[in-house]
Amino acid sequence: MGEKVSIGEASRRCGVKVPTIRYYEQIGLLPAPPRTEANRRTFDPGYLRRLAFIRHARELGFEIDAIRTLLTLQDDPHQPCATADAIARARFAEVEQRIDSLNALKAELGVMIESCRHGKVGDCRVIEVLADHSQCTRPHH
Amino acid sequence: MGEKVSIGEASRRCGVKVPTIRYYEQIGLLPAPPRTEANRRTFDPGYLRRLAFIRHARELGFEIDAIRTLLTLQDDPHQPCATADAIARARFAEVEQRIDSLNALKAELGVMIESCRHGKVGDCRVIEVLADHSQCTRPHH
DNA sequence: CATTGCTCCTCTAGTCGCTAGAGGATGTAG
């Protein structure tokens, strides 16, 4: 079944851009794949799985370094998964925090936009609120 | 009242780090302030207001380029504020989107963490879900 | 067989918004 594919095909299948794949190889997140006689990279199914793993983890906002750790964990299935769990939990906390602060932001922006009466800049609440932090409803930041 | 202050004082008052102030000057977001005889920058109250404006806008997530526009708008109070309004609305939409996608992410991470039974990596749901996108509850990304 | 056009290769440099550090001059307190 699984045969070797070109970098373009790997890109299409995994949803990772060609230069990004090369970049991952360059920084050592992925090993250098074997080449054809014409010096082109060839990707086997295992490699594609790793690539898809990375893509998914990146979408979930994990940093490259965290992914590096997760990948090495994945390679040794007998290790306890406490590390993987900790990484996921840390990311969860980050995301929660980020949501909170974005919600505060959204409220702030909402007030700004609401109270803009679309006149001249001189009376614009958007500009005014930006100019004066003390007008913020909450000390969100 | 308003007298001229040093870069360190400006930094303290506006909550913008010293190198960042110099950086803003370098990229032309702020004008080059006058200097003392000993070549030190001096900041007057008007400059400090601009700096505070920038800081607040950055906290609200506006990009430097947007801030550049907002600053020039601020300088001409007779212009209609439609542009400022549009910038704020665009940012609002961005924030909303970001919140949505972070909520999806949070759910995903929550499921991962919940179903990790803290055994070996080989059975770890965290690793497993990352490796297989199709296990995601929703096609959030 | 030749040409066209796509994919691939390497390499360097750019993006954004800072941040860090070197190396040196000046200001302030004890």
Add this chain to the structure above:
DNA sequence: CTACATCCTCTAGCGACTAGAGGAGCAATG
């Protein structure tokens, strides 16, 4: 007078890519 803080300029680095130059190979059509 001597510390030490603050200031100056300049260059380089961060993360995670992205863009572009310049060149080679491969597949399909005429």
